[in-house]
Amino acid sequence: VAFSSRKLLDELAIMLPSVLNLFELDIHLRKIIDLYKENGFLMVKLENLKEGKLLTYSPDFTTATLHLSIQEGPQINIGDTLFRGALRTRNRVMEREMTLKKGDVWNPKKIQQSESKLLRLGLFSQVKIGPLSGTFAPGENKLLVEVIERMPGLMEFGGGYASDDG
Numbered sequence: 001v002a003f004s005s006r007k008l009l010d011e012l013a014i015m016l017p018s019v020l021n022l023f024e025l026d027i028h029l030r031k032i033i034d035l036y037k038e039n040g041f042l043m044v045k046l047e048n049l050k051e052g053k054l055l056t057y058s059p060d061f062t063t064a065t066l067h068l069s070i071q072e073g074p075q076i077n078i079g080d081t082l083f084r085g086a087l088r089t090r091n092r093v094m095e096r097e098m099t100l101k102k103g104d105v106w107n108p109k110k111i112q113q114s115e116s117k118l119l120r121l122g123l124f125s126q127v128k129i130g131p132l133s134g135t136f137a138p139g140e141n142k143l144l145v146e147v148i149e150r151m152p153g154l155m156e157f158g159g160g161y162a163s164d165d166g
Helices: 005-012 022-038 091-097 108-120
Strands: 055-057 064-066 076-084 124-131 139-149
Touching: 005 022, 022 108, 076 091, 091 108, 108 124, 108 139
Parallel strands: 076 139
Antiparallel strands: 055 064, 124 139
């Protein structure tokens, strides 16, 4: 078990007693899924979500009980990093911009940050980071960084506002 019941309740952030709001409950359940994914549990599932047994109501429908059955799955870590597609750009330039290192847990937010940092270099028109095999396996997975380099001498000018980092 990766997280204690207390940690999961804190992540739910539902003040008890409170009125049941199914929309808010869905948002809070997504926060729990995100918590697991940020810690490398990419195959996490809420088991009883599809069975319709997530909530049980009292006979008079004045109270509800939330039942969470979480299947964590294996924790996925980053193994060696392989680069593909860079002809003129050296691997060490890309490694310098990466926010992920060997042994780190596979965190989708950090993958997105690394892709953004590589694109901001202005050397690539496309960056894709994923597992080498295309699917995740338990334990360490080799990290594949695929890039398409821009044409040399291609420049862009202009002002703007970027919100890709939030």
